[in-house]
Amino acid sequence: MAQKVTLRDVARHAGVSVTTVSNVVRGWPYIAEETRLKVEQAIQELGYVPHPIAKWLRRGYTQTIGFVVPDVTNSHFAALVDTVENIAREHGYSVLVLNTHEDELREAEGVRLLTSGLGDGILLVQTANALQNGSLLRDVTIPVVAIDRVRETFNGPFCNVDNFAITRLAMQHLYDLGHRRIAHLAGPSTALSAQDRAESYRQFIREAGLEYEYLSTNPSQWCSDEGYRAMHQLLDESVRPTAVFVSNDRMAAGAIHAAIERGLRVPEDISLVGVDDIELSRHITPPLTTVRQPLEEMARIGVEMLLKLIQEEPLEQPHVSLAPSLIVRESTAPPR
Numbered sequence: 452m453a454q455k456v457t458l459r460d461v462a463r464h465a466g467v468s469v470t471t472v473s474n475v476v477r478g479w480p481y482i483a484e485e486t487r488l489k490v491e492q493a494i495q496e497l498g499y500v501p502h503p504i505a506k507w508l509r510r511g512y513t514q515t516i517g518f519v520v521p522d523v524t525n526s527h528f529a530a531l532v533d534t535v536e537n538i539a540r541e542h543g544y545s546v547l548v549l550n551t552h553e554d555e556l557r558e559a560e561g562v563r564l565l566t567s568g569l570g571d572g573i574l575l576v577q578t579a580n581a582l583q584n585g586s587l588l589r590d591v592t593i594p595v596v597a598i599d600r601v602r603e604t605f606n607g608p609f610c611n612v613d614n615f616a617i618t619r620l621a622m623q624h625l626y627d628l629g630h631r632r633i634a635h636l637a638g639p640s641t642a643l644s645a646q647d648r649a650e651s652y653r654q655f656i657r658e659a660g661l662e663y664e665y666l667s668t669n670p671s672q673w674c675s676d677e678g679y680r681a682m683h684q685l686l687d688e689s690v691r692p693t694a695v696f697v698s699n700d701r702m703a704a705g706a707i708h709a710a711i712e713r714g715l716r717v718p719e720d721i722s723l724v725g726v727d728d729i730e731l732s733r734h735i736t737p738p739l740t741t742v743r744q745p746l747e748e749m750a751r752i753g754v755e756m757l758l759k760l761i762q763e764e765p766l767e768q769p770h771v772s773l774a775p776s777l778i779v780r781e782s783t784a785p786p787r
Contacts, residue, residue, distance in 0.1 A: 456499040458762055465493035473762050474543045515545045516757060517565035518574045519558060521600075521642070523550045525673050526701065526729045527746070528576065531599065534750035535574060542758055544571075553578050553641045553672075566591050572757045576600050578641055594760035598753035600643035608760070608769040610752040612744045614647035615654075620742050620777045621696045621724040622655040629785045630694040630722065634665035636681045636706060638673050638698035645669070648698050648726070665692060678702030682709035693721060693786040700725035700732040700741055707735060707782070718784035728778050737781035745773050 458476075462469045467486060475482055475490040493499075518535050520528045536546045547570055549561035555578045565573050572594040588595060588607070597609040625633050635652040638645030649666055656664045665688065667681045678697060682705065685695070697703035703725030707717055715721050717737055725732060728743035752771055759766055 456497045458499075459764065461490065461493045461497060461499050464497055465489045469762055469764055470542055470758065513569065513571050514543060515547050515570050516572045516574060516754070516761075517547045517549060517561070517570035519549045519551060519561045519565075520576045521551050521553045521558075521578055522673070523548065526731070527673070527699065527727050527744075530729075530746050531576070531750055534747050535754055538751050538754045539758075542754070544758070551578060553639060562588070562591060562595075566593055572596070572761045574598060574753055574757055577602050577605065577643060594757055596753050596757040596760065598749055602643060608756050608766055610749050610756065610771040610773070612749060612773045612775055614644050615651040617726055617742045617744070617775045618648045618651035618696070619655060620775060621726070622652065622659075624740070624777055624779070624783065625694040625696065625722060625724060626655075626659060628694075628722065628783060630692075631661055631786075632663040632690070632692040633661070633694045633696060634663075634667070634685055634692040636667045636678060636685070636695060636697045636702055637669050638702070639669050639671060642673070645673075645698055652696065663690070663692065669698075673699050673701055675701050675705030675708070678705030679709045680705075682706035683713070686710070686713050686715075691721075694783070695721065695723050697723060697725050700727045700729045700739060703739055703741070703782075704731060704735050707737075707739075718782050719787065722783040722786075724783060732778075733780070740780045740783040741778050743776050743778050745775070749773055 458469050458472050462472045467490060471486060472490050475487050516539055518532060520532060522528055523532060532548055539546045551557040551561060558578055562573060575595055575597045576599045577597060595607050597605050597607060599611055601609040601611045622633060637649045652666060665685060667685060669677055669681065671677055695706060697706050703723055706723055710717055710721055717723060725739050725741040728741045732739040732741050756766055
């Protein structure tokens with residue numbers, strides 16, 4: 452029995468990438484005529500019958516990927532959406548964005564909707580409690596790649612940033628400056644990244660042998676109002692910290708506002724570190740020391756993983772964890 456000819460075979464024969472072959476087969480218009488002719492000649496010579504054609508005949512091939520995100524109003528996820536859309540377009544795909552509002556039921560609905568024929572694959576940022584038993588994802592018939600937040604129960608390909616490394620960078624920076632009373636203003640309890648950062652904060656406190664520990668609770672959002680509220684609550688404590696690790700930059704902006712309202716100077720009286728390195732962090736007063744996440748790299752790797760799976764190509768590295776970096780600005784200093 453003759454071996455089935457694959458997209459990879461055609462690509463090798465034509466001297467082009469698998470993505471180019473796939474785009475020619477799908478009728479993507481932005482292909483050079485010379486390249487298109489080479490691919491079509493290779494298809495004819497090898498006798499390749501495109502597998503996606505069968506899908507088109509059965510249900511219509513969408514050339515769309517779904518991107519399920521927890522909160523499109525959060526600048527972190529807005530940046531991810533923008534990057535994912537640009538990268539997908541480079542490969543001839545559109546992106547359908549579904550906002551779950553940090554709600555696991557909405558996430559499940561979005562996955563079911565995309566599986567029903569609206570997308571060829573799913574890029575997924577999970578909520579903390581989402582799909583805990585994994586049964587829904589086991590029943591999904593199209594490729595799924597998780598990025599950013601990845602539950603331990605997720606068994607598929609993923610690309611994320613090490614949240615424990617994020618916390619260690621922030622805490623070690625403050626510790627090296629001489630701070631021993633370091634508080635943590637946590638992100639929403641429904642967010643995986645917030646859970647990891649809170650756990651890593653406790654771990655650092657234990658390993659460093661620090662006596663002071665303060666971990667705020669946050670049932671709602673990654674917003675400046677939440678950071679403002681949490682900072683005022685922290686400053687009502689009888690023993691105040693000399694430094695605060697805040698779970699993201701938006702919350703840190705609100706926390707700085709609250710500290711100034713209470714008559715404190717940043718960083719002379721209290722130091723603050725955020726996470727994300729959003730544009731705002733460079734322009735608040737004082738400019739915020741923060742931990743940068745490589746969002747563009749994460750988005751690119753996630754999209755390229757998903758497209759390979761859609762094109763039935765193997766993944767060389769299905770599990771990728773990227774390293775964050777510390778950006779030191781003017782919101783941190785040694786304690787007085």
